[in-house]
Amino acid sequence: xxxxxxxxxxxxxxxLLLATSFVAPNAAAAATATGTMGVSVTVVDSCAVSAIxxxxxxxxxxxxxSTGSTALTVTCTIATAVASIGLDFGANALTGVAQLKAPGYxxxxxxxLYQDPLYxxxxxxxxxxxxxxxxxxxxxxxxxxxAPGGANVPTGTYNDTVNILVTYx
Numbered sequence: 001x002x003x004x005x006x007x008x009x010x011x012x013x014x015x016l017l018l019a020t021s022f023v024a025p026n027a028a029a030a031a032t033a034t035g036t037m038g039v040s041v042t043v044v045d046s047c048a049v050s051a052i053x054x055x056x057x058x059x060x061x062x063x064x065x066s067t068g069s070t071a072l073t074v075t076c077t078i079a080t081a082v083a084s085i086g087l088d089f090g091a092n093a094l095t096g097v098a099q100l101k102a103p104g105y106x107x108x109x110x111x112x113l114y115q116d117p118l119y120x121x122x123x124x125x126x127x128x129x130x131x132x133x134x135x136x137x138x139x140x141x142x143x144x145x146x147a148p149g150g151a152n153v154p155t156g157t158y159n160d161t162v163n164i165l166v167t168y169x
Contacts, residue, residue: 047076047168049085054145059109059158063149069117070145074166075138083167085141086125087113090160100147100158109158111147119146125165 049072056068074082092099092108099108113123123143 043077045077045080045168047074047080047082047166049074049164049166051143051164054143056111056145056147059147059149059151059153061149061152065149066111066147067119068145070143072141072143072164073138074141076168080168082139083169084126084165086165086167087123087143088125088163088165090162092160098160098162100160102154102156102158105154105156107151107153109147109151109153111145111160113162114144114146117142117144119144 051072052070054068054070056066059066072085074085076082089096089098092101094108098111098113100111101108112119115121115123
């Protein structure tokens with residue numbers, strides 16, 4: 001019985017040795033090859049713009065005006081120059097005047113957008129508040145809004161949507 005076990009163990013060891021000699025390559029006989037691979041990316045001039053919603057103070061028809069401000073953020077690739085930042089007169093504009101409108105109401109509240117807190121320089125679709133040569137950080141611009149009092153309108157929330165156009169080179 002012991003002889004059979006010894007013979008069986010010997011055959012198993014021989015089979016294992018034979019199998020590994022075909023599967024495992026001889027490390028001393030291995031060869032290598034080397035090469036290179038190029039990697040590239042193209043960066044083009046580009047800009048992105050975003051704005052925080054502008055919320056004006058409570059509108060009172062008897063008050064002098066309702067005002068507010070918000071920030072525009074312009075982010076461009078480095079060395080991209082901004083030629084202009086324009087704001088249109090909004091979705092509810094009438095004859096070149098921006099208008100706030102409440103859902104379901106016909107009355108409108110006129111307003112204007114400005115580049116300065118004194119409301120002296122209007123911000124239009126062709127306005128340029130400042131030259132901007134892109135660096136690693138975004139540029140912030142403040143937009144000021146003013147709605148003159150005097151419009152007798154129903155209560156509600158009046159809104160408009162203004163398009164921002166950034167021209168860059």
